[in-house]
Amino acid sequence: MSNQQHLTSPFLDDAEFNEVNFNDSSETVSRQRKPSILKRQGNNVGNGRQSPSVAFNTPKIQFSGSSYQPGDDDNSVRLSEDSLSKTPAMMEAATFERDDSINLGDLGESEDVDLQRNHTVMKRHRWGTQRNKKGKPLGRHKTFKWRSNSIGRNFRQFSTNNDPESDSEDEEAKSAREKFRTVYWNLPLPQEMLNEKGEPVSVYARNKVRTTKYTPLSFVPKNLMLQFKNVANVYFLVLIILGAFSIFGVASPGMAAVPLIVIVILTAFKDALEDSRRTVLDMEVNNQGTHTLEGIYNPNTLSDNVSAWRKFKKANSRLLFKFIHLVKGVSTKEGRAKRREEKLGRGIELSSRRNSLDSFDDAGRTSFQLQDMNNLGSGGSGSSTTAVDNPFEEEDRHDTRVKPFIGKASAKSVGVSFHKDYWKNIKVGDMVKVQNNEEVPADILILATSDADGGCYVETKNLDGETNLKVRQALKCSSTYVKHASDLAKAKFYVESEGPHANMYSYQGNLKYYVNGHADPENMSNEPVTINNLLLRGVTLRNTKWAIGIVLFTGAETKIMLNAGVTPTKRSRMTRELNVVVFLNFVLLFALCLAAGLVNGIYYQSKHNSRQYYEFGTIAGSPAANGIVSFFVAVILYQSLVPISLYISIEIIKTAQAFFIYSDVLMYFAKLDYPCTPKSWNISDDLGQIEYIFSDKTGTLTQNVMEFKKCTINGVSYGRAYTEAYAGIRKRQGIDVEEESSRELKEIAKDKIEMFDQLKSIAKNDQLYIDELTFISKEFVQDLGGAKGDAQKKAAEHFMLALALCHSVITEKSEKQPGRLELKAQSPDEAALVATARDTGFSFIGRTKKGVIIDVQGVEREYQVLNILEFNSTRKRMSAIIKIPPSTPGGEPSALLICKGADSIIYSRLSEDNDEALTDKTAVHLEQYATEGLRTLCIAQRELTWSEYQRWQKAHEAAAASLVDREGKMEEVADSIERELTLLGGTAIEDRLQEGVPDTIALLAKAGIKLWVLTGDKVETAINIGFSCNLLDTEMDLLVVKTEGEDIETVLGEEKMRQLGGDKKKIVESLISKYMIDKFGLTGSQQELDHAKKDHEPPTANIGLVIDGDALKLALSPSCEQNFLLLCKQCKAVLCCRVSPAQKAAVVKLVKDTLDVMTLAIGDGSNDVAMIQAADVGVGIAGEEGRQAVMSSDYGIGQFRFLARLILVHGRWSYKRLSEMIPSFFYKNVIFTLALFWFGIYSNFDGSYLFEYTYLMFYNLAFTSLPIIFMGIFDQDVPDYVSLLVPQLYRTGILRSEWNLQKFWWYMIDGFYQSLISFFFPYFLYYKNGIISSSGLTLDHRYWMGCIVATIAIVSCNLYVLFHQYRWDWLSSLIVALSILVVFAWTGVWSSSTYSGDFYKTGARLYGATAFWACLFIGILICIIPRFSFDFYQKIYKPKDVDIIRECVSRGDFSQYPFNYDPTDPNRVKVSAYTKEHTLEAPVSGPSSPLNAGVAWRDSLNGTGGTRPSFVKRLFGKHNSTRSPYSDRVGFPSSDTVNTEEIPMDFNRGDHIHSPSLTLRSPPSAVIREGAEGEDRLSSLRNSIRHQRQSLEATRRSLDVSRRASLDQYRRDQNATSFEGRTSMDFPELTTAESLISRLSK
Secondary structure: OOOOEEEOOOOOOOOHHHHOOOOOOOOOOOOOOOOOOEEEOOOOOOOOOOOOOOOOOOOOEEEOOEEEOOOOOHHHOOOOHHHHHOOOOOOOOOOEOOOOOOOOOOOOOHHHOOOOOHHHOOEEEHHHHOOOOOOOOOOOOOOOOOOOOOOOOOOOOOOOOOOHHHHHOOHHHHHHHOOOEEEEEOOOOOHHHEOOOOOEOOOOOOOOOOOOOOOOOOHHHHHHHHHOOOHHHHHHHHHHHHHOOHHHOOOOHHHHHHHHHHHHHHHHHHHHHHHHHHHHHHHHHHOOEEEEEEOOOOOOOOOOOOOHHHHHHHHHHHHHHHHHHHHHHHHOHHHHHHHHHHHHHOOOOOOOOEOEHHHHOOOOOOOHHHOOOOOOOOOOOOOOOOOOOOOOOHHHHOOOOOOOOOOOOOOOOOOOEEEEEEHHHOOOOOEEEEEOOOEOOOEEEEEEEOOOOOEEEEEOHHHHOOOOEEEEEOOHHHHOOOOEHHHHHHOOEEEEEOOOOOOOOOOEEEEEEEHHHOOOOOOEEEEEEEHHHEEOOOOEEEOOOEEEEEEEEOHHHOHHHHHHOOOOOOOOHHHHHHHHHHHHHHHHHHHHHHHHHHHHHHHHHOOOOOHHHHOOOOOOOOHHHHHHHHHHHHHHHOHHHOOHHHHHHHHHHHHHHHHHHHHOHHHOEOOOOEOOEEOOOOOHHHHHOEEEEEEOOOOOOEEEEEEEEEEEEOOEEEOOOOOHHHHHHHHHOOOOHHHHHHHHHHHHHHHHHHHHHHHHHHOOOOOOOHHHOOOOOHHHHHHHOOOOOHHHHHHHHHHHHHHHHOOOOEEEEOOOOOOOEEEEOOOHHHHHHHHHHHHOOEEEEEEOOOEEEEEEOOEEEEEEEEEEEOOOOOOOEEEEEEEEOOOOOOOOOEEEEEEEEOHHHHHOOEOOOOOHHHHHHHHHHHHHHHHOOOEEEEEEEEEEEHHHHHHHHHHHHHHHOOOOOHHHHHHHHHHHHOOOEEEEEEEEEEEEEOOOHHHHHHHHHHOOOEEEEEOOOOHHHHHHHHHHOOOOOOOOEEEEEOOOOOOHHHHHOHHHHHHHOOOHHHHHHHHHHHHHHHHHOOOOOHHHHHHHHHOOOOOOOOEEEEEEHHHHHHHOOOOOHHHHHHHHHOOOEEEEEOOOHHHHHHHHHHHHHHHOOEEEEEEOOHHHHHHHHHOOEEEEEOOOOOOHHHHOOOEEEOOOOHHHHHHHHHHHHHHHHHHHHHHHHHHHHHHHHHHHHHHHHHOOOOOOOOOOHHHHHHHHHHHOHHHHHHHHHHOOOOOHHHHHHOHHHHHHHHHOOOOOHHHHHHHHHHHHHHHHHHHHHHHHHHHHOOOEOOOOOEOOOHHHHHHHHHHHHHHHHHHHHHHOOOOOOHHHHHHHHHHHHHHHHHHHHHHOOHHHHHHOOHHHHHHOOHHHHHHHHHHHHHHHHHHHHHHHHHHHHOOOHHHHHHHHHHHOOOOOOOOOOOOOOOOOOOOOHHHHHHOOOOOOOOOOOHHHOOOOOOEOOOOEOOOOOOHHHHHHOOOOOOOOHHHHHOOOOOOOOEOOOOOOEEEEOOOOOOOOEEEEOOOOOOOEOOOHHHHHHHHHHHHHHHHHHHHHHHHOOOOOHHHHHHHHHHHHHHOOOOOOOOEOOOOOOOOOHHHHHHHHHO
16 A cells, blocks of 8 residues: 555544644745645655745736725726716726736735635635636626617617637627617616607517417418429419310319319328427417516516407417317316316415515425524534524625615515416516526526525526536626515616527626616616526526516527527428429420320311311311310320329328337337327438438437446545446457346446445445445445555545535435435536435535535534535536634634546646656546546645635635626636645546447448537537447547647647638638548548539548537638538548537538438437428437427437437338339329320320220229338338348438439339330230120220220239339238229229210120230230349349348348347347347448459449349358458458558557557458559558557657556556547547646646
8 A cells, every 4th residue: 555645534533633734834925835634655755845936916906997906895996977877888808917827825914814704604606607608607797899779879889808709709699789679677768769659669579489380370371382382283283274174175174173172181281280289389388377577567568569360369279278178187187187186276276466585485495595404513413403594684685895776765565566477478578586496488687586695596408408407696786685576666777688699608788777776877887797697498497496587588589499490391302302203204294295286286287087077167276276275185184194193192101101100119218108209291201311410419319317437546446337338349349248248237236235235334324225326336335444444444535525525516305205315416427426425425415504514424514615616617627615623722724625627627736746656546547437438527635724715715705806807817716726736536427328329329320321429518528428329439530620729739730830820710721621631632622522422431431520619610611611521521420519509500501411411410409409400300309308309300209219210110111112102103104194195196186085084083093002002101121120130221221222213214114115015905906806795796995995905004003013012911912902803893883884975884895805804914914024024133133132131031030039129229138149140240341442442342232233242141141261250340341352441550558668569450361462552551551550659659748758657557457448549639538647647747
């Protein structure tokens, strides 16, 4: 234990304080460092190192025209008289008047320092929670330029800061600055804001929202407009109009219009049904209840501006709601129970009038500041009671630095109270009260909350999918004065606000109020407003009794609705392409009709024919006119060439597919009782063509549930876990992961039970529950009992106590389990840390005004928390300062700062006195945790003397009191004390993935689908999740694109950086261009983009790209987006971090529009709505994080893993079915139409019908439609589980090889050929003698010949469809048989009636003739033989992948899998190793790369060309003994020679640390080609190795040789797997031991 530290905690027992050494009490500026509270044993003990001198000058805050000294009364800072009546000019650069940073040191003697701490109440400053749109702290001084609006009000411009962020502000936010609004409270509107009638000029959006596509007024015109975007519908409408004129010879124009009318009505009904769910949800939201203040007139809007139409709609809405309520109450179990409760509780109603704000308090629920911590004696025995001061007492609540918001008059306003109202009735300027656990109905400015400091907690899962709590702050001017409803009647103020815009992280405004509530223009005050002071619509108030505020934005102008956008109307790709096919059929139809018109017109000119004797003139009196009439007659006659029944058939098929998707029990999420729900029924075929998936992270890939897994304390690693990332590493090492994980998880479960019993034996812990125990380590419990000595025991205790003290968590009593305390945190990470401390015996019980209550191994103790310096994304750390009682009676206390944060941040702040061995071991442990996909944090501390703390506290209060740049000053003060830290250890937390995420991503990758992650989270979190879900691996090179950083110069070069001159846009463009050239040899030319559009192969290079939001915004500029897209396309993984909703949508649109590919976006929060609506297919996850995304999506699912089944099974089936159904439909109509055309040759195209009229009606309705429709609904090439086991079958959809113009023309040629056979076989039968009946009469009527032609065409068409079906079962065979029999049955039945006219007795006479049956049989045979022969040859000699897979299924290769097998289900049944090897886990080589062009290659996806067999034959066939199985795994061609682009490398960490060796991981059978090509490859390999060696040396250049050797030795001792990939530049978020130690050395 020579390298371990002996820790003594100042908290653990009654004698603890005696061990704290305060040997130097001098207050000199320069002094020696006091011995740390961590007493070490080891090499560095007593080394006598001196800390640098620390000096601290009294800060002076400089304002324009005045100065401010800490301690001065803020009221002495007077603004000009002019600024009181107008918007005040905020100071531009109020800073501390010194150049050096604030350090601890000489602040003066301790007795001169007056901290003014009211009974030493804990100071909790929420400055760290304010954000700008980039996640950085938002200064309250940052304001915006007010511009004069149309009514001519002149506001003084705010002076703006020279903020570099302002340049990158979006145009939308800038335009919002010009559309500002002023909201008045308890004041009349100025005259310029009123019209001539005295009414407000401004018109604001109603709070009633609508997410539906249609309204009752717009449904009919909008739906008709959308339907008639189909060219065919317009065409049929024109034909119906033509048929109304008798000149064109349509027998029944009314009957001709019926098909189109039916199609339009059915489609409209389907659309209305789709939209009805959104309507119901909108009504539920709009009619939620909230509380608004009544008794004070709201001058901002007209309250009685309700039109007659709106009154009518309101009455209908009330009736509809009553009807829905009645139906639910009768038909549902919940509704009946609710009705019984209403009957029992009728007559017992509480008054809706509330005066006191606290009267809304939930039973048994108090705000955490007011918790009565009774029975907390000094010793924790519970013998005494500690009274909590009332925070509403005037002397405690009112901030003396803020001018009074209201007067102190005791008289209360009469009639002012809160009333319950609906959300839809809320207007701008209303005062709204939100209670605990209620959603916020509009964007409101917080004036007061139930908490003493004016803070409140909100849950933003409806906005961003995160369930962690966030802090919002009431305005300082009002938070301490508003405690009663009547107080609002005394206040007079107005809010100058920016206009509505979609940026959820940005807001700027200004509240101006009359001091003491007196309307005196000379006595006004002002407070800036930021996004931190707003409650946005959709957030939920948590752990706060109430919050009140004034409404600024309503309805469509709220940020959540601006991000939602308008629900788009999506049409599938095949539907859009269908218009092209229809147009081609129009061309063909025009040619046929033109030929008919010309022939008939020319024939009209001929003489000496029967027309002259039997026709006594026509309507068209000339040949030209007759030709024109004949043209339109032919259009009506041949109209089935563009089949109207096609569209209704497609609608039927897509509706059935949507029903199957909804009914799939394997996509049913039982936990939420939520099946996969199609919202858009008409895009199911798009699911089968997806090439790019864009996914959110939080709530989509992850559960947003953090679990504490491992920790390192004093150089010792604890914890046992088997993470997804570690499983991925083992899988790449060739380990059977399923067997290993099963064994390991059983051992972990066993250890968990043993650890639980051991913890129970150490001390009583009422908050320990085995189901919540995530940190599993028997060794830790043993060390907690002293197994490794007293030093490690104290270190473990001190570490866990630090976790229990340094946090901002609050507790709440569980409603489900009495006595259990639930932890509510701003971050799930923080809750996990506190929960683990609780499980190990250090339970956080609650907060008091002075500190926190901790149950330390069965003994409750109160610890005084002096300050909390909260976490934010810029600081990446938080600290708590704890007061340490004096070690001797009457002595001076001390303070202990506990700091936790990102490992890179903490290591850069460690003191030089830290034990080198401890920091090295901890760094290696943290590196190992990060490699396993865990999120790492470091814990450190610093001991402070009381005088040091007092000097710092005075500076801190001065910064907190500053009216200008408050946040900047506070951060500077906090930074000064969070230095010279002593390392305690580190933690590792797992961000729990959703079930089956890694397996799903692996399946999608095998299918050829590229997954990009677009998240608003920080880079570190995204990278950890990337490793956890195996999107990233430890051997991957990561390309970093960012806008700033010292290491950019190492990539671009010093000369290049000088040329760029710090221009961020040019830096991003240069980085992208350099990566393109160096990694892929691309230049960004148009030719490369054209090639990229045609290239649908997955990236072969093991390279990932990481880019943050700032760089992404520049990368999406017109000058850079093409290069950025080409770079991303070559990368195997793309992570875009810190991106806004608009940027997510922009990335999706860039890929979709530029590459012309099918895209899918999946998310769960409202920040994903824009991305979901921009993609071709939007999928929303209806998880526990809100359902805003589901409401705007096309498909709603319960878990991410269901996406694989939705795409690979239902999507592929839908695509293949429609790909076969659509050309078959055109084929069957071509046969029938061209048969009429051939008959026109012999009738001079006079419009005569070959077929009896009922044949024309029933051909598409009964004779041929059902086989095609049922094929489109039920056909399956392979079972569903096979589609998942062999995801490579999906690539046909990506390549769009199943549906294209080539296939369409082949089917048209088939139809053309079969129409010739169908017509001319009967024609030649009649050519000489016709059909002679038994009576000797000739059956030579045109209807009789048409019956033979129609029968041949119908039978051959149905058999043709049957031959193209994959699934032959009893249903498909029955449908085809019935469709054929119906022809004979109808002919016999109809012709037996005299109503059939000339068709009478056709059936009896024809079916009795042998010639009919002979002609029918030969005709059908000749029609079918060519296509049958071609299909037979193709499947035998050039099979497609699906053909071989079908043979494998028939052979029984998949028989071990059950029919409900799902490879993404964690509870799936186990299969034999043989089956796994030959199916799911089988290596599949990718397509040829540019470097193996010489290898013979067959495109196995479309079954054409080349001599190489498909990949399936290689999987299931016998392997060549000379072929290396390794080649497939790394993407080599299946050949004896190796020809590859990527050569993965391994670092062999040996004793030669100076020059680490690199070895090529190559199979024994892999050899390099000889000759010139081989030399080039070897040269390339040597250059690659040299480059990687230089890269490795660059990352370690700051470390000495011995330090690197020790790190490698620790790795060998721990058997650690480190991150072996390379990054293009320094990336602090990637935790490696070298990077941490290099920061320490700096």
